[in-house]
Amino acid sequence: MITDSQQIDRIIDCFGFLRRKDPTFKRLFFQAASVVHLDKPQSICHEGMSCTHLALVISGTARIYKLGENGREITLYRIGRGESCILTASCIISNTPFPAIAVCEEALEAVLIPTAEAQNWMSRFPAWQEYLFGLVSERLAEVITVVEEIAFRRVDHRLAAYLLKRAESNGNQAIKVTHQEIASDLGTSREVISRILKDFESRQMISTNRGSIDLLNTRALSNQL
Structure with a gap:
């Protein structure tokens, strides 16, 4: 009561x-x-x-x-x-x-x-x-x-959408999230997420640090959708 x-x-x-x-x-x-x-x-x-x-x-x-x-x-x-x-x-x-x-x-x-x-x-x-x-x-x-x-949707497209949504809800600040947490949210493996994030980083769309991700080029990420 x-x-x-x-x-x-x-x-x-x-x-x-x-x-x-x-x-x-x-x-x-x-x-x-x-x-x-x-x-x-x-x-x-x-x-x-x-x-x-x-x-x-x-x-x-x-x-x-x-x-x-x-x-x-x-x-x-x-x-x-x-x-x-x-x-x-x-x-x-x-x-x-x-x-x-x-x-x-x-x-x-x-x-x-x-x-x-x-x-x-x-x-x-x-x-x-x-x-x-x-x-x-x-x-x-x-x-x-x-x-x-x-x-039906490719993992790299889903990951780009995920990052953009998290950044928007976070006031475009660094996203505090681990590769494993992303993998769990998207229903894939940590290795797949790490590989795609490394690709995004090599194309200067993001920068990664331990436990956080900064979005450097949201337009390029949007083009991944």
Whole structure:
């Protein structure tokens, strides 16, 4: 149960469905909810586990990924403030095990809703039903895009797009990322990423340092798309 008024206000500010005029749902939500704090790089959920709670993120970031038999990772998506995990939501709706791995990328604060309540509210409260189905439809498009990128787009093109997007979100500062982290995000091997980055560097599009990448020629990188 969450009773602290400041904490309640923070959570309502994060999740718009709680601002709808349904006092019964809001009361039940905060009676059932608890808050958890997890540190980087703490594991959240392993493949095959039962989903006992749905986590709604207040702050921080979690990464959801698949691990292949060859040890290669592919990032499916990330969740941050005001978001939740579609795979967890799907597992709760369908009573199936979690099909991926979730881990904290940044220190995480989240609201936990027990599975029984999450399932029960689906048939009772339109605001909750709309939130969960909206979550699934929104994130499903992202997962499909990931699959299409891996299946149909060249790695050098995807890497150029990745670097440009990271630089834009970072205010065009140096990108703090390792070759292995890029490989995991793009679903390829570290060796492939290192080779392409070396090629980009030889063409003076980027400069690399340990754990960071500077973009020197964004126009040339854009031409790789």
